[in-house]
Every structure is written in structure tokens, then in C-alpha cells.
Amino acid sequence: PPPLPVLPIPSAPQLKWQCREVIMFFHFGMNTFTDSEWGTGPWRGGRGDVVREFVDAARARGVDAGLYLSPWDRHDERYGEEVAYNEYYEAQLHELLTGYGSVSEIWFDGAKGKNATNMTYHFQEWFQTVKQLQRSINIFSDDGPDVRWVGDEKGYAGTTCWSTVNRSMITIGEAGIEKATHWVPPECDVSIRTGWFWHKNETAKPLSQLLEIYYNSVGRNCVLLLNAPPNSTGLVEDADIARLREFGAAVATIFGTDLAAGSERGAGFAARNVLDGRDDTYWAPTGEDGRRNGYWIELRLRRPGPGAQAFNVVRIQEHVALGQRVERHAVYVDGAPVANGTTVGHKRLHRLPRPVAGTTVRVWIAARRGPPLLSAVGLHYDPFVEANTM
Numbered sequence: 001p002p003p004l005p006v007l008p009i010p011s012a013p014q015l016k017w018q019c020r021e022v023i024m025f026f027h028f029g030m031n032t033f034t035d036s037e038w039g040t041g042p043w044r045g046g047r048g049d050v051v052r053e054f055v056d057a058a059r060a061r062g063v064d065a066g067l068y069l070s071p072w073d074r075h076d077e078r079y080g081e082e083v084a085y086n087e088y089y090e091a092q093l094h095e096l097l098t099g100y101g102s103v104s105e106i107w108f109d110g111a112k113g114k115n116a117t118n119m120t121y122h123f124q125e126w127f128q129t130v131k132q133l134q135r136s137i138n139i140f141s142d143d144g145p146d147v148r149w150v151g152d153e154k155g156y157a158g159t160t161c162w163s164t165v166n167r168s169m170i171t172i173g174e175a176g177i178e179k180a181t182h183w184v185p186p187e188c189d190v191s192i193r194t195g196w197f198w199h200k201n202e203t204a205k206p207l208s209q210l211l212e213i214y215y216n217s218v219g220r221n222c223v224l225l226l227n228a229p230p231n232s233t234g235l236v237e238d239a240d241i242a243r244l245r246e247f248g249a250a251v252a253t254i255f256g257t258d259l260a261a262g263s264e265r266g267a268g269f270a271a272r273n274v275l276d277g278r279d280d281t282y283w284a285p286t287g288e289d290g291r292r293n294g295y296w297i298e299l300r301l302r303r304p305g306p307g308a309q310a311f312n313v314v315r316i317q318e319h320v321a322l323g324q325r326v327e328r329h330a331v332y333v334d335g336a337p338v339a340n341g342t343t344v345g346h347k348r349l350h351r352l353p354r355p356v357a358g359t360t361v362r363v364w365i366a367a368r369r370g371p372p373l374l375s376a377v378g379l380h381y382d383p384f385v386e387a388n389t390m
């Protein structure tokens with residue numbers, strides 16, 4: 001029989017979001033033309049429909065669309081009048097979520113200038129409206145309900161990262177809690193440039209920095225929301241596109257080859273499931289939970305010989321559909337410890353200080369929240385990593 005879930009578990013849309021791993025942000029509007037970050041007012045006399053153009057362009061390429069509607073509308077004259085403004089904002093949500101087909105994520109930014117009034121936003125009503133109009137949407141805000149803010153705009157999560165939190169006493173940017181009431185995983189928003197909007201004097205971050213962000217977000221159980229701002233022609237600049245391609249190619253180079261694939265498997269129920277490249281199959285240890293020494297899974301690699309490839313990245317993934325469980329883990333190569341950490345979640349990436357080759361790779365799991373369910377253990381070689389970037 002399948003293992004019992006460890007609650008709370010993700011909703012189907014949350015699980016879909018998690019498996020996307022990298023998603024994108026586009027800040028584009030008046031600010032693009034006026035060289036500002038926080039804008040002041042209307043575009044094309046109020047007649048354009050930039051949402052239509054954006055959503056159509058995404059769909060034409062088979063990409064799902066998400067939308068951001070700033071709760072802080074410092075242009076609207078009702079801002080500060082609680083009832084009128086909240087109704088107006090809710091009407092805008094209604095328009096966005098009924099006129100443009102299925103929206104995968106809606107973003108409620110906590111950003112507000114110092115001079116904003118203390119007017120209360122009716123978040124609960126807004127969230128209800130959103131869910132009634134789009135049942136499979138994920139709502140992002142600083143504290144959820146579906147996706148929460150990681151707490152910085154560098155794109156970095158902490159090394160401990162639980163998807164689970166107690167929503168009634170959540171702290172913005174917290175690491176999450178092992179035994180908690182709600183599934184609200186963090187999202188790492190960061191811009192490929194300095195600002196969220198395009199500014200002519202800013203340039204894209206170098207590849208090394210983007211890879212650092214990837215390891216510290218996707219590699220720490222988060223989704224990376226990478227912003228690439230279109231310029232005043234409405235297009236992402238060629239140099240930024242080149243950098244995005246370089247980033248995508250680097251990730252494909254590192255993770256496209258799994259040096260663990262094809263190795264012999266150790267004992268344990270369906271241990272081969274960690275090697276099949278699928279999230280929906282997993283290894284579950286036999287026996288009851290509560291083993292004092294935790295659990296091992298061991299990969300026996302082909303005997304290193306001429307041409308045997310060393311690895312410097314270890315990838316571990318939990319089958320989080322049945323709950324996030326791993327609290328502490330370590331990796332050993334031929335008996336020697338090479339990496340260790342706390343949480344794993346959907347994906348945990350460990351960079352090793354130097355490449356290693358061996359015949360046995362063991363992952364040791366202490367799983368307080370129940371037997372670990374691992375959907376993957378991968379061994380990779382990252383040729384981009386500079387020495388000692390740990």
C-alpha cells in the first residue's frame with residue numbers, strides 16, 4: 001500500500017507550481033519609458049490593453065501566464081478611502097481573472113511607500129474573490145495563502161527551508177516549521193538586472209551570479225521567479241536574452257547528465273525509483289518510522305576506471321505530494337562525508353568543494369516526520385563552478 005501522507009500536503013496547483021522550478025517576471029509599463037521604479041500614472045490615455053497582449057503572447061508560446069496587480073495604487077484618487085478603494089481593487093481583480101482565461105499565479109506585492117496611508121487592504125475578501133474566479137490559481141503574498149515571499153529580493157532562500165508554516169503566526173521570510181498547519185512554500189523573486197524595470201544604464205547579472213541564485217533558490221526547495229524587464233520597445237534586450245539562454249544552457253549542462261543513472265541499486269523498496277527521472281515515483285524504505293539511526297539509500301556506481309566522471313553536485317528530491325519530511329541528511333562517498341544539511345523538500349542541491357569520484361554514494365536521512373520518500377538522487381558535474389564558492 002502507498003505510504004500515508006504526512007500533513008499538511010500541497011494542493012494540486014501548488015505541486016504544479018513547485019515542479020515548474022523556474023518561472024519569469026516581466027516588469028513593463030510607464031516606468032520603462034520614464035526611467036523610474038515606482039510610477040505615477042496612465043498609459044496611452046487609458047486605451048491600451050497590455051494584459052491582453054502579454055497573455056496572448058505567452059499562450060502562443062505554450063507558456064502559462066501569471067499576473068501582478070499592485071495593491072498600492074498611488075495614482076488612484078480613491079487610495080486612502082478604505083471602502084471605495086478596496087471595492088475598486090477587487091473590481092480590477094475581477095476584470096483580470098475573468099477576461100484573460102486561466103491565470104496560474106496572482107501576485108500581491110507588499111511594497112508600499114512611506115507616505116502611503118494606513119488604510120486596511122481587505123486581503124481576505126480579495127483572496128476569496130480570486131479563488132472563486134480561478135480555482136487552480138496560486139495566490140502569492142508575503143504570507144501566502146498558497147505561495148509566500150522568501151523574504152529578500154536577492155533570490156536566496158535559507159539552507160533550512162520548509163514548505164510548511166503555521167499561517168496564524170507566520171513571520172515574513174521565515175524558514176518554515178517542521179510540524180505546522182499549512183503548506184505555503186516560498187518563492188524567490190529576483191531581477192536579472194538591478195531594478196525590476198528596464199533602465200538603460202543597467203545590465204544583466206553575469207552567469208556565475210545567476211547560477212548562484214539557482215543553487216540558493218531551486219536548490220533549496222523554492223521556485224525561482226526571475227525578472228527580465230522589457231525595454232521601451234516592449235522587448236527583452238538581446239543581451240538579456242543571450243544571458244537567459246546561457247543560464248538555461250548551463251543548467252541543462254549541469255543537470256542533463258546524471259552520473260548516478262544506470263548504477264546498481266542497493267537494497268530497499270523500489271530504490272530504482274530515485275533514478276527514473278520522475279517526480280511521481282519514489283523510494284520508500286521498508287519498516288516502520290522511528291528508526292533511531294535514520295535511513296540509508298545507497299547507489300553503487302560503475303567502477304571508476306578510465307573515463308569515469310567525477311561529480312561536484314548532489315541532487316536530492318523528496319516526493320512532496322505526500323508531505324515534506326526530511327529534517328536532517330548527509331551524503332557520503334565511499335564512507336567519507338561530502339555534504340550535509342537540514343531540509344530537502346522538492347529539491348536540494350549540494351555543491352561539493354571539489355569533484356569526487358567513488359563507487360558508493362550513500363544518502364543518510366533522519367526523517368522525524370515519517371519515513372523519507374525520495375523521488376530522486378542525482379550526481380552531476382558543474383563545470384561552471386569556481387573553486388570554493390560553497
Ligand code: IPT
Pocket residue numbers: 108109110111112142149152153189
Ligand atoms: C517588497 C515589499 O516590501 C515586500 O513586502 C515584498 O512584497 C517584496 O517587495 C516582494 O519582492 S518592496 C521592496 C522595495 C523591498
